[in-house]
Structure formats: structure tokens, C-alpha cells
Amino acid sequence: NSLADVYFPRLIVPFCGHIKGGIKLGKKVLVMGIIDLNPESFAISLTCGDSEDPPAHIAIELKVLLQNPCTSGERGEEQSEIPYFPFIPDQPFRVEILCEHPCFRVFVDGHQLFDFYHCIQTLSAIETIKINGDLQITKLG
Template sequence: MAGSLVERESMLDGRRLSSPLGSPVQAEVYFPRLTTPFCGHIKGGMRPGKKILIMGIVGLNPESFEIRLTCGDSEDPPADVAIELKAEFGEKQLLRNACVSGEWGEEETAIPYFPFISDQPFRIEILCEHPRFRLFVDGHQLFDFYHRVEALSTIDTVRISGDLQLTKLG
């Protein structure tokens, strides 16, 4: 009986992965790659209690990487940036800022330690609370960033670029 279950599962897997045209490219629609630069939609926008999870591996000889939560993906005029996180490896800094109506605010830099290591995996959680974003790296709270974009539901896009490989987004 166990053998027939295995046979049935492999048959199902075969049907699920093959397309009528036999095209391997079609699988990309169902199993997209998390390549950088990455731009994705946050369904329903942000709200208190919502969390963005970003898992990846830092590049081998990293200079920097950047994560932005934005209000849309417009480039002209540029979309508001609710939070920009920029990890700079030379200075071992994690810079934070926001841009509302084309105006960048005051950059925040204070962190208790720099959590990213070359060629090592990481897990970033950005938790949206009523007054702020709370950022955790590998389960440790690193900082709070108070909202500068008033309407949280308009924050509906995540952009990721730089010296990292994405493994999971949620």
C-alpha cells in the first residue's frame, strides 16, 4: 500500500510540473525565483499587526543591500518610501530613512550591533505596529522606526536590491 501511495504522489507531481506544451519555462509562473533586484506587492498594504518576512544569504564580498517598503512602484513621480533600510558593510551600519512627497527625512543610524555577516543566512522581520515599524534580525529586536507615512494601507510594495540572495519572502 505504501508503494502505491508513493507512485500516486509521483504521478501527481509529474502532472503538476508538466505543462501541455512541455515547456520548462511555464514552471517559472508557479515557482518564481526570488532574484534581485526584487519588486513585489504587499496584498492589502500594511496595517498594525502585519509582518514582512525576508530570508536570504548575504553576498560573498558585500558592499551593501537595500530594502524599501514603498507606496506603489511609481518612478516618475517617485513613490513615497515608508522605510528604507540600507545595510552598509564597510561602515557596519544599518541606515534607516523615509521619503514623503519627494522629501527625505532625518536618517537614523543607531543600532546595538551590526547583525549581517558575509556569506551567512539571515532572517529579517519587519513588524508593523500602530506608531512604528519594529525590526528583528534573526529573532533579536534591532530597532524601532516611527511611521512617517500616515496612511499605512498605501504601503503596498517591497523592493530589495544589493549584495544578497533571497531565499524566502512572506
């Protein structure tokens, strides 16, 4: 599971990239970046393809509202409460999404934020990462 497994052309937001071979158990997706100076929100999603219409199935979405600090992993009505708020305007961050059984584990700056149980059983179908909102991406892997 090296950085060479994932090919990303340019790190421009909004961003959409292909995860080579899709997600599998033990695979980790890394997003490093810097929050904008006056941010409202951003989202990092792992999806089954990049279709917009109809929208691709979302395996996990990390949605961050910075005006009213709260973070959630969303799937329909499910939201995960978090123990602390790790995102600070104009500061760097490191998000790792680790695929385990039976859930994704989300870490921010090395601290576990929450677990998110798989809603898509065919993990290899999860092959796209989408990032949008008020942030800059410095590294993906």
C-alpha cells in the first residue's frame, strides 16, 4: 500500500481522483492540506465512481462545517459524534481513512476521530475520492 497505488494528476479543489484497484481491507487513503483562512465547510468523500447524474454511491463522507464547528460521517441519517474538533482555519491537517472490517476508521493528525461502518460491501467498487470546499490539498496518497 504505497503512494504509487494512487494516481492523482493535479491537487486542485474541487478535486476528483481515481483510486487504483479500489478500496480493500488494510488500504489507507491519506489527505493532507491546509484549511482556508475564512472557511465555511469542506467534504472528503469516497465514492463508487465519479458519476454526477445520477450521483455516485457514497461509501463514506467526512463533512466539516467550520462556521459552526461540527464534523460528521454521513450515510443517510447516520452521523458520528466526535470527541473534539480538529480543524483550525489557516492550519494544516492530515486525514487518514483506513479500511478495516467492519468499518472505516478516520484519523485526524494521528488521533482517531470516529469509525464508520461499511454500507457498500464490494469494497473494490469504491474507486473515487472527491474533495471540495474551503481547503487546499498539499498531498494525497
